[in-house]
Amino acid sequence: MHGSSSGRPALARGAGQRLLVVAGDSDVAELLCATLELAGYRIVAVAAAADAVARLVRERFDLVVVDATLPDVTALGRSRPELARRPPVLLLIDYESLDRIVPELGPGRRDYVTKPFRVADVLARVQILLRGTGTGAGRVGKGAVCYRDLVLDDTRCEARRGARVLDLTPAEYRLLRHLLVNAHRVLSKEQIGRYVWGGRRGDNAIEQLVSRLRRKVDQDAPRLIHTRRGFGYWLGRADAGA
Known part of the structure; x- marks a missing residue:
């Protein structure tokens, strides 16, 4: 398994948790969505607090990232009995505004990053907030995610199928992780x-990257990496459905 030789600590990564990004500034929203998606999270983005409330009523999210400078941000702080579950919140806030009242979607599960923010800080705070929620299906230990006998250990940058260690390139590892945390979901x-x-x-x-990864992962039965012709690829047991 090949690792990074830069000597820099690895950025915190997710395991397919669902995050709601609430940001009116298109540049901020684009940066957050791209960063969080690349880090292994599934992202839904809205531009206004009212839209965020509507999504939270209808859908389940593991965490909400909120730009606290939104003009209607106080709408998120009002009592919402229709919200059966209040996810933890990461606020992006100007340093000068730290003493202002900020929305409390999740009592006791709230943190902030001051603007302008560093990507590494956002990823680290997101991971810390999620750590207290018990989210991350398929975890088998700290820093590891799994599907059946396939295990990825992010702390060691190592992948295993059963007892066999997979010799993966960095690109193959990233692809396998993306497929694994989105198990049974077709990725384009x-x-x-x-x-x-x-x-x-x-x-x-x-296609070449998928082919190389498939040869390494699917030496052992049953096959886990599949093609949905015309749509993309998915990981999982074929007899469990895609």
Whole structure:
């Protein structure tokens, strides 16, 4: 397994948790969504607090990232009996505004990062907030996620299928992780390209990467990596459905 030789600590990563990003500034929203998606989270973005409340009533999220400078941000702090579950909140806030009242979606599960923010700080605070919620299906230990006998240990950057260690390149590891945390969900080539390389790649490059990974992962039965022709790729037991 190949690792990074930069000597810099690895950025905190997710395991497919669902995050709601609430930001009116399109540049801030784009940066947050791209960063969090590349880090392994599933993202839904809205531009106003009222839209966020509507989504929270209808859907389940593991965490909410809120730009506290939104003009209608106080709408998130009002009593909401219709919210059966209040996820933890990470606030992005100007340093001068720290003494102001800020929305409390999750009592006791709230943190903040001052603006302008560093990506590493956002990822670290998100991980800390999620650690207290018990989210992250498929975890088998600190820093590890799994599906059946397939285990990825992010603390060691190591992948195993049963007792066999998989010799993966960094790109293969990122692809396998993206497939694993989205098990039974078809991922398009565009989604894979963004996650693995941070941008679009040609179909041929993605097909070759999937083919190499499949040869390494699926030496053991049952096969876990599958093609949905015309749509993309998914990971899981075929007899469990896609």
